[in-house]
Each structure stands twice: as structure tokens, then as C-alpha cells.
Amino acid sequence: MSEKIVPAEIYAADASPFEMPLFQALRRLQQDGEVHAKRLSRFGGLTPMQLMILQVLAGETRMTASALSGRVSLTAATLSGMLDRLEELGLLQRQRDDQDRRRQWLLLSDAGHALMQQSPTLLPPGFRRRFDALSEWERHALTAALLRAAELCGDAEG
Template sequence: MAESNNPIRDAYALAMFQALRRLQQAGEVHSKRLGRYGGLTPLQLLILQVLAVEKEITASRLAKRVSLSQASLSGVLDRLETRSLVMRRRDQQDRRKQWLLLTDAGHEALKAAPSLLPDHAMARFAELPEWEQHSILAGLLRAAELFEIPEAGEEEED
């Protein structure tokens, strides 16, 4: 790691990166498990779960909910549609708009799929006091925001 003029900032950066790396490794291991036993990628499973909750959603809203570009989402939706897990329906008033729905086969695939997160992690999480569960979730959401690339016009701080 290159030295800078701020050793405290460097120590935070190192600790944050190490924690992110551990989460990434655990996520990759679980992702392989999901694909092996559930036949769905974690992203496909996430999309199906969002559709199950939302009932109907546009592709643009879904892309935001799962943090994908619309182009990337389109390819995943094509694969899910080929497997008859997702259906696209044109809006009656605005023919440019498409609604995405989970099919009966999609609901069945969700029932048969393993949990999006490892059972042992969710069991440990459930044992934590509610305030700590909220704190962890808030921290993860905030960390995700910190890593988003600022849009044009937003100033970055050093």
C-alpha cells in the first residue's frame, strides 16, 4: 500500500478493504453454491425475489432495484424469459412501457431455490439484538452509497 500523509485514513482504508474482501469471498462461495444447487445465479434469484414482492415492475425500476444497467438487465431477463420464469407485458396506455411479472414457474423456482444469503449467516443475524441488526443493515447500505461513482456535477471530496 502506498504511503500517504494521513496514516489514520490509510488504516481505515486498509481495514475497510479487508472487510469488503472477506464479504466478497464469502459471497463468491455462496454464489457458486446457489448456482450448483438452485440452478439460478444470485442475480437471477434476486430479480425473481424483487418480482415476487413487487408483483409488477418496469424494467427501469427493476434495474435500479438490483443495481444493473438496463442493457445488462435485458440479457438476464431474456434468459429468465426463455426459462418461462418471467413474462413481459406491454402497458395498455403506453405501448413503449413493459411490465415484468413473475410466472407460475417463476414462483415455483423461488420456492425450490436456496436462500439468497447463507442460512448460517441469517441464523447468526437473527440472534443479534434488533438495534444491531438495524445498525448492520444501515452500515451496509451506507457503505454501498459511498462506493457509488458521483454523477456529473457532484463534487468529490478528498
């Protein structure tokens, strides 16, 4: 009977003292995000990602799907399904480029603009209030730390 060799880094005894508090913080953020996502879904039945897509498009005159994909951190395939759904709901339009018929522009429809006028924020209101009360340097530091944490999580194998 051969014994399976398990890499040492998976043993809790070898874990850094930061592992448990970091995991707990990430888990709490995940849970709070899920609760807020459920609240957001009551608003027109849209997911937070769909609202984010609409908010990005609301800030632009028009945008290609590939540019939007980079802005919202979604693969082209995942974004495509969401765009189809938003188009079915009448919240966005696709428009062929006049010079290059292969290029397709995405833009908010009138209904999409109207929805954005009354849409809730992507962040939970309590978080927004407390975050806005921080000093500017704390807001920058917290944002930078979260962006860096997300970057570290991005490469799970490496």
C-alpha cells in the same frame, strides 16, 4: 528523462489506520459472497442477481424494467440480458400494457412462482442465522453501516 508525479494518497505510508482493516473486511465479504454465489448457482443454474430479480418480481404484481433496474441496482443494459435469460428459462413473462403499447410489464410466470417457493435465501444460511440472533438495534446498525459503505464505494473517483 521526466519523473512521473504520483498522487500522495496512493502511498501506503499516508494511509489512514482504517484502510487495511476496511480493505480486509471488504475482501472477506467479497470472498464469502463468491463462495455463496457458487452454491446458489447449483440451484437451477441461476446467479444470485437472477434470484434477486425473481424475488423482487415475486413481491410485486408486475413491474417495469426501469423500476426493477433501480430496485436491483443494475444498469438497463445489464438487466436486459438477465431478463432475456430468465424469459428463456420460462421464469418470467413480458406483457405489453393495454393503454400504452410502449410500456412492457415484467411478471413471474407460474414456473417462476414455483421456483421461488423452493429457492434458497440470497444470504448464506450461517450469516442469516447469526444476523437473526442479533438484537434489533444491532441488525439496524449493521444494515445501515453496510448500506453506507456501499454508498461510499459507489463513487470510486470522488
